[in-house]
Amino acid sequence: MRAGRGTARGRTRAAGNGRFPNAVRVGAAALASVVVLGPVGAPPAAHATADVRAAAAGGHRSAPQDPGGYAFDDDARRIEGTASTADAAELVPGRTYRSTLPASGKVYYRLELDAATNVYASATAVPPPGRTVSVIDGVKVYVEDGEGRSCDVDTASFGAAGSPHPVAASAMREISPRRSLCKEAGTYYVAVERVDPDGPGSSPDPWEMELTSVSEPPVESAGATSAPRDWNSATPRPVAGQPERRPGGAGFAHATPIGQGVWRDDIRPGQTLFYKVPVDWGRQLYATAELGSSASGGSGYVAAALDLDLYNPARGHVVDAGVGYDGGQKTESLAPLPPVAYVNRHAVGRQTGAMRFAGSYYLVAHLSAEVATTFGDGPVPLTLRVRLSGDAQEGPGYAGESVPSDVFTVTGGDRAAADGTAGGDDTAFRALAAGGIGTGSALLVGLGVWTLIARRRADA
Numbered sequence: 001m002r003a004g005r006g007t008a009r010g011r012t013r014a015a016g017n018g019r020f021p022n023a024v025r026v027g028a029a030a031l032a033s034v035v036v037l038g039p040v041g042a043p044p045a046a047h048a049t050a051d052v053r054a055a056a057a058g059g060h061r062s063a064p065q066d067p068g069g070y071a072f073d074d075d076a077r078r079i080e081g082t083a084s085t086a087d088a089a090e091l092v093p094g095r096t097y098r099s100t101l102p103a104s105g106k107v108y109y110r111l112e113l114d115a116a117t118n119v120y121a122s123a124t125a126v127p128p129p130g131r132t133v134s135v136i137d138g139v140k141v142y143v144e145d146g147e148g149r150s151c152d153v154d155t156a157s158f159g160a161a162g163s164p165h166p167v168a169a170s171a172m173r174e175i176s177p178r179r180s181l182c183k184e185a186g187t188y189y190v191a192v193e194r195v196d197p198d199g200p201g202s203s204p205d206p207w208e209m210e211l212t213s214v215s216e217p218p219v220e221s222a223g224a225t226s227a228p229r230d231w232n233s234a235t236p237r238p239v240a241g242q243p244e245r246r247p248g249g250a251g252f253a254h255a256t257p258i259g260q261g262v263w264r265d266d267i268r269p270g271q272t273l274f275y276k277v278p279v280d281w282g283r284q285l286y287a288t289a290e291l292g293s294s295a296s297g298g299s300g301y302v303a304a305a306l307d308l309d310l311y312n313p314a315r316g317h318v319v320d321a322g323v324g325y326d327g328g329q330k331t332e333s334l335a336p337l338p339p340v341a342y343v344n345r346h347a348v349g350r351q352t353g354a355m356r357f358a359g360s361y362y363l364v365a366h367l368s369a370e371v372a373t374t375f376g377d378g379p380v381p382l383t384l385r386v387r388l389s390g391d392a393q394e395g396p397g398y399a400g401e402s403v404p405s406d407v408f409t410v411t412g413g414d415r416a417a418a419d420g421t422a423g424g425d426d427t428a429f430r431a432l433a434a435g436g437i438g439t440g441s442a443l444l445v446g447l448g449v450w451t452l453i454a455r456r457r458a459d460a
Contacts, residue, residue, distance in 0.1 A: 070126040073253035081107025093215040106193040115185040118216040120314035122170035134199030135162040141169040142191040151182035161304035161368035170316040227347035238288040238385040248273025259418030266379035269372035276360040278414040282393030290331040292381030300374040313359030342396035
């Protein structure tokens with residue numbers, strides 16, 4: 001729920017006489033791939049297939065997270081906020097930082113901006129596992145100019161369940177005809193603070209934070225200055241079909257790519273799962289969250305059991321949906337959203353305004369810790385049904401420098417990773433996954449493949 005918005009890498013060297021260098025390389029690759037399948041008793045075929053596909057895509061699966069845990073960006077730089085703007089350290093757009101949010105008071109960071117670029121700054125606050133929070137506590141982010149005037153402010157809270165989990169807020173410096181301030185080049189500041197550190201049940205511990213800022217260059221032509229008034233606002237029927245296992249990531253930087261389809265994982269009380277959906281210009285995103293029936297029994301009702309949040313590529317909040325749970329199957333959909341369009345930024349409502357650029361949109365699902373009290377701490381089945389409608393269109397035509405490909409565009413690699421087809425033909429590995437074989441058998445198969453290829457090349 002939202003306040004004010006309703007709710008280890010190495011290299012293998014081949015030994016030998018060098019007669020079969022290509023076979024060695026192929027064999028090593030085969031071994032590296034089949035090891036991904038894991039030990040005897042590993043997850044079922046769909047789980048293994050997801051692992052293999054992630055490896056084929058050049059990505060990685062996040063390590064299993066403890067309930068309430070968060071996987072920070074591996075490349076995040078440690079930086080400390082200051083109590084005064086005079087000592088504020090600089091946030092460079094395009095980089096990710098890790099910092100600490102004290103229980104009370106603002107901490108400041110600095111931005112050096114030109115007079116043409118939009119910049120979006122976000123803070124993801126992560127309360128320590130096992131601590132308590134108040135329902136209205138959370139994180140508040142400001143962007144201010146050199147005179148202390150507000151350019152933008154955003155707040156995120158834990159919502160009705162009061163279950164501690166990562167929450168993100170994002171504020172911007174936008175060059176817009178609707179804004180009279182914050183247009184000049186110069187020094188700006190990002191301020192972050194807790195919303196209600198003294199609220200009932202709030203823990204006085206400092207929180208860890210992940211900070212990001214991204215820049216968006218101006219467009220060649222200004223174009224329309226008002227948001228589209230007509231778009232398909234009807235909610236379509238959720239995508240049907242057999243769910244495919246796709247384990248969720250444990251943070252924004254480790255979010256699991258998904259596209260249109262039905263995706264399945266298990267979520268434990270207190271856990272938060274992150275997914276990312278590539279959405280092109282002109283396309284509409286629909287998502288439905290479904291909690292399956294509890295296998296651990298129990299009776300009762302948790303009114304705010306699951307919170308599903310949608311964030312845009314700059315980690316700005318778009319919309320959320322809550323799912324109540326009584327141990328039986330329950331489902332809820334996000335409110336219909338307009339097609340992704342540059343001119344959405346001119347909308348009065350922040351929800352439509354957040355659908356302002358193409359890129360990876362994040363679906364973040366959190367299962368309240370309260371569910372454990374009523375239904376036990378075992379995992380609950382979670383199904384996400386994702387639909388993308390409309391035809392992809394050309395972007396707005398950014399001026400000057402190109403837009404960062406990993407922020408405001410969708411690439412063929414993004415689409416392939418979302419569909420689980422990146423990295424080319426993984427049919428052989430998919431067959432191995434379907435067999436559910438263990439590491440020992442996989443190694444033998446890999447060695448057999450290696451030997452066979454080497455012999456064939458020797459004969460040739």
